[in-house]
Amino acid sequence: MRAILAKTLVAQAQNSDFVFLTGDLGFMALEPLRDVAKERFINAGIAEQNMVSVAAGLAHAGLRPWVYSIAPFIYARAFEQIRNDVCLHNLPVFLVGNGGGYAYGVMGPTHHAIEDYGTLLGLPNLTVYVPAFAADVPPAISRLMTAARPAYLRLGRDEKPENFTVPPYAPWRKLLSGEGATILLVGPLAGGILAAAQPLPKSQRPNLWVLSELPVMATEIPATFIADLEQSGHLIVVEEHVAQGSAGAALAHALLCAQKPPRRFTHRFACGYPSGYAGSQLYHRQECGLDPSSILKLLSIAP
């Protein structure tokens, strides 16, 4: 998704309020943006706290800064700067965290981002964008620029199945219809689960939804999603994020408050590092039951 981020921002670089800061990352991806944005492309060095404060100052001066790094180096290292300097003042600073969830795989837990949006969603004024497919990145960027508020864009690796046409971007989208459980997915893991579910007979095939913007707003849950829930009776939420601060927890809360709890609720979330070993993104997903075959097994459970 980095390549499409760079390509999308190249088209923005001539705007008078454009400025891009990176924490000394982006090799083999951001060079085209650097070449076009020139003095508006700022390598702030390996100093993320200062980078976020500088971005807040730039935003206060009328610019709309992008701030890029590997995800945890933004949301964890510079959390107080995001909280005090950006969010308290509702400034249009657009944080981009590359490598959502276990995307950095065997590079290890220091580089993973499995509590990013839960951490950030406690802050005022901030919206989180989690594209599921590379094709979602340009419209998500368009929406966050229009909102002009603090934003966190969580990028991952595109896992779109071949021959699947991504429906137009929206915070809530239905990817697949069936008569089975209702599944809500967050982020790129949607691709593999979609590919696994497509061939199932209609009676088992789930209603597959993907959620791309957080926090979960009760008023924005589509009526068709609620109808799917009522018909299927079993809600499964799958996300590469810990349970605390998760989309699943927020959705369960919203459904309870609306007196519309599903008859059965299953939540699959990032469970940390149960074996104590490092591995690929798929390895960590498998450990947590987030991989397609683990999710398929859930579909045989009666509501």
Add this chain to the structure above:
Amino acid sequence: MHFEARVGHIGGNLSSLELMLTLHHRVMELDDQFILSKGHAAGALYVTLWSMGRLTEEQLATFHSDHTKLGGHPVPYGIPDIPFAIGSLGHGLGLAAGLALGRRLRGQPGRVFCLLSDGEWNEGSTWEALTFIAHRNLREVVLLVDLNGLQGFGPTAEVVNLGSLARKLREFGLEVREVDGHEPDAIEQSLRAPLGDRPLAVVARTVKGHGVSFMENKMEWHYLPMTAEQYRMAVEEASRL
């Protein structure tokens, strides 16, 4: 004001007061901005803004009370002269750098003055901002350091000894001018003298609790509110200055 609100932080306010008053009355121009990185000196900032006619007597009287825009540290509720809420140390210099860089990129005039404490050079983010400013030669930022030698729980020399901050700032590539931070003429001169080709830092030697003998250089006045008798004595002493 601090007496009426029964609040502390008076020591670090008094060490900064002449710096802020001189800067605002004699140095800053219309396009300039001020960032108070040592947010606990908010009282001195409010008094300075009041003395400039930027805050009213009525606003000042709400200091530290319910439903006020003048909290113990600057709050983010829309006072135009206070661009950012700052209380946690180590934020101001990066914010000032961003404001200054924004001016440069947009071709706008003006400088950004940032007042820091000496204690906040314990914070790594302050050094991050310093290297950023030095590397980009952000001459639009002017640093003022209130070198009062006392921090939260002891003398700076005993908590984390800075050694010579002036020398360190020079080594990092700034132009450094050292002044007595309670001498308005010296402060003005240090800020108005023609700039070299590097960003300027004015390192001001100050006394915590300056002007009130029983407060001077006493760490407890980082925290304590005054009794009525102490307030009477302080006003009497200060009025003789």
